[in-house]
Amino acid sequence: MSDDLLKKIIAHSKEYGFIFPSSEIYDGLGAVYDYGQNGAELKNNIKEYWWRSMVQLHSNIVGIDAAIFMHPKVWEASGHVSAFNDPLIDNKDSKKRYRADVLIEEFRAKLEEKIQKEVEKGKKKFGDAFNEVQFLETNPNVIRTKTKIDELNKRFINALNNNDLEELRQIIIDNEIACPESGSKNWTEVRQFNLMFSTKLGSLSEVANTIYLRPETAQGIFVNFLNVMKSGRMKIPFGIAQIGKAFRNEIVARQFIFRMREFEQMEMQFFVRPGDEMKWFNYWKEFRIKWHKNLGFGDEKYRFHEHDKLAHYANAAFDIEFDFPMGFKEVEGIHSRTDFDLSQHQEFSGKKMQYFDPDLNESYVPYVVETSIGLDRTFLTILCAAYKEEIVESTGEERVVLAIPPALAPVKIAVLPLVKKDGLPEIADKIFDKLKLHFNVIYEEKDSIGKRYRRQDAIGTPYCITIDHQTKEDNTVTLRHRDTMEQERISIDELIKVADEKVSMAKLLEGLL
Ligand code: GAP
Secondary structure, eight states: OOHHHHHHHHHHHHHTTSEEETTGGGTOOTTOEEEOHHHHHHHHHHHHHHHIIIIISOTTEEEEOOOSBOOHHHHHHTTHHHHOEEEEEEETTTOOEEEHHHHHHHHHHHHHHHHHHHHHHHHHHHGGGOOHHHHHHHOHHHHHHHHHHHHHHHHHHHHHHTTOHHHHHHHHHHTTOOOTTTOOOOEEEEEEEEOOOEEEESOTTSOOEEEEBOSOSHHHHHTTHHHHHHHTTOOSSEEEEEEEEEEOOOSSOOTGGGSOSEEEEEEEEEEEOTTOHHHHHHHHHHHHHHHHHTTOSOGGGEEEEEOSSOOTTOSEEEEEEEEETTEEEEEEEEEEEETHHHHHHHHHHOOOOOEEETTTTEEEOOEEEEEEEEHHHHHHHHHHHHEEEEEOTTTOOEEEEEOOOTTTOSOSEEEEESSSOTTHHHHHHHHHHHHTTTSOEEEOOSSOHHHHHHHHHHHTOSEEEEEOHHHHHHSEEEEEETTTOOEEEEEGGGHHHHHHHHHOHHHHHHTTO
């Protein structure tokens, strides 16, 4: 995959109403995007898939919807005021600003690619006799690159863990990492930059109170731990899930909706008995990657990545990474957050954040395993995996198709009268009215049937039904399948049943059982 693909996806998203730059008529606002008519539908469907898989399929998980504004003390307790920073570095020639850690990570990814290229070369050279394990252990080029990666990793992890900004800069200098824009190696010092947006609560005449736009949804769950536990009579282990907006003043915001300043998270905090956290951590790691793979895009597109540096609150952390056009990158984090957050809130609020465990006959502050997935990044994984350019064998023309899983597709069925006469639109209208009670359907009569199929392919509509002259004779329509372009005739009376079987969320969720 390449950056070219990302460019095509960005253009396609705009042309077909998935994603627009925010306030575009005023030239846009950096790293802020709006979801169009098809984007909003796809986003809602992803939310539904996540919500039902977490809340509906797990009887011990409930969902909430907390406010974006929170008491400012929340962010002192959580550590975000003092520690939610990115290490930034500027290139003196290009005047471009980068995250120092990201520059190093990208350099490391290039070294890893280099090894992969050697492997490909070896495969070509030795054919069937190629032994990859042996090659990786003995090839001098590979060994040299591997040693470089190991040394880099050691320094990088140390620098991150010790917050050693000078060493981060030195790694960039020593490895001759250049500005991706200009190729210059003329770097400034590395500085810390806090990512939270602040604003003032109340009118200007009042004593101003600085509050923050939440940088994660998780804290809304922690501060409601007691409320949910008591009102829901929850017994440990139990989880609280939430979907909502989060805001980060990302300085280096590139790559479309991958890194935004306003985005949405789908987070779940799972409260467990201290000592049980690794068991649950492993459960959630496996369940979450299964959720991604269940979309059917190919298991090889996902992998785990263990964190180089643990956040101040975590005792274990893995990312689920997706193979984006710009390489494998994080889409979700699974973190074992210990009792850090609840203990901090206990200290700062003076309220006991404890659970009485009847089996142990004692009270404790529960440990927390968190699953935290970016909704917009998941959206991007789906666009990247679903986007296909194909040559239609029968006609030789090119089609662009979004092979989105049917349950997530913005429009489920397009209702298309073959021609705008002979009573066909009237029959199509009736079918449309019946189907719209069950699915998001679209009615189109303009342009040739071929053009209308292409438009539906481009937004990922899994099924088109065409009403033709035979419909008047035998009450059947053609059902066209987006991926194979095959058509079958089915009775109008069977439409809802047949379509539901193919596009229902329940069908997708079944894959998780
Ligand atoms: N509560 C833990 C937490 O917020 P995180 O790794 O900072 O952890 C979780 O964020 C997920 O949120 C990421 O895996 C990513 O998918 C998404 N995310 C984070 N920052 C983002 C941004 N600037 N734009 C889009 N998505 C973002």
